[in-house]
Amino acid sequence: MPSFYADLNFRSRTSGQTVQNHYRGPRVQNRSSATPRLRRQAGRRQLPALREAGPGSAIVNISSGAALTAPPLLAHYGAAEAALNAYGKALATELAPAGIRVTTVVPGTVLTPGADAIRQDIADARGASLAETTADVVAANPLGRPGDPCDVAEAAAHLASDRAQRVTGVTLTVDGGQLPGT
Template structure:
């Protein structure tokens, strides 16, 4: 069970303008809420809003899995905020193929790359002029996945896209460091979200186990809560992490082997 934390400092991100992709539910919604609670003005996007989408943020319907969708969203977000200081590339989706790598259709490899990797590249490129205008102290966080370090056949397309995102973040951090723009990558483990639960249920059904069994091996004794990831992001985009760039942070309760 996630332990309730002390309330966030409502001035921590005061005056900061944040853009979060995939913020309608799950990890994305938790990140949006954490930034809002810290005083940031936040614009988020997804294909549809949900009951989880934080009401205090501005929601812009869109599809960052396409070049046109990214351009439209970036323009709308900058119009509403007047600039940007924090970018969180969180949009993601995946579908498992229990038959293994050879059963993953070509179009799903392409879809996985578009949404789980290239969306972050395109969103970042669209916002780079505004980030440079904001100057030193601005930050980008890419949400990857623990599966990028420990992939399996049924999710190989997703893992490969996220592994590309890891490499991209490292390269981007080096390039933007002279401008004082920091870049970090967060790798969540088994976090309880609707999308991840659907995938875990598929594996549970195939293995004849319960959904709870799929997260029973987490060393810290529980699956992740979206707020666990949101707190990591809040640290990385804050001034507390002003000397942190190029970092890859695994947030998984100790489940992944040391790599």
């Protein structure tokens, strides 16, 4: 890993998987899982530690491309993820005076077991196979490939690092150019 991420220590939970990243340091907290209400409660519990750590602390929320365009059968999920995006922006404004930055990463299609389960539901609704649905998603991506969890982790690591110390309140879409408005 590049040395400029050497001081980071964070966990990322997305698509039902928790990945312990290899960056080390005291400065970062991330999104919790489940509903926006649970995320908000978990975030609030972290605030004393972030305030104690002082300026330079960061929260990096991991949202979903469904927040920008929810596929059929997932409107409820898209609405919850859109709420996380709005919450991140509001929290950034609230915490900026304490020197705590808040950003959100919106991944597009990333091949994980959790995303496979969602694509399987979509495939079933379309009467298609998972392989056909995945191929359609990949073909629709301008970069011609699905995302890898490392793509999302690298974006989150950058936003959490001192290299992004003037970045707060933003939503970064990591989707290969596929999602609308990106």
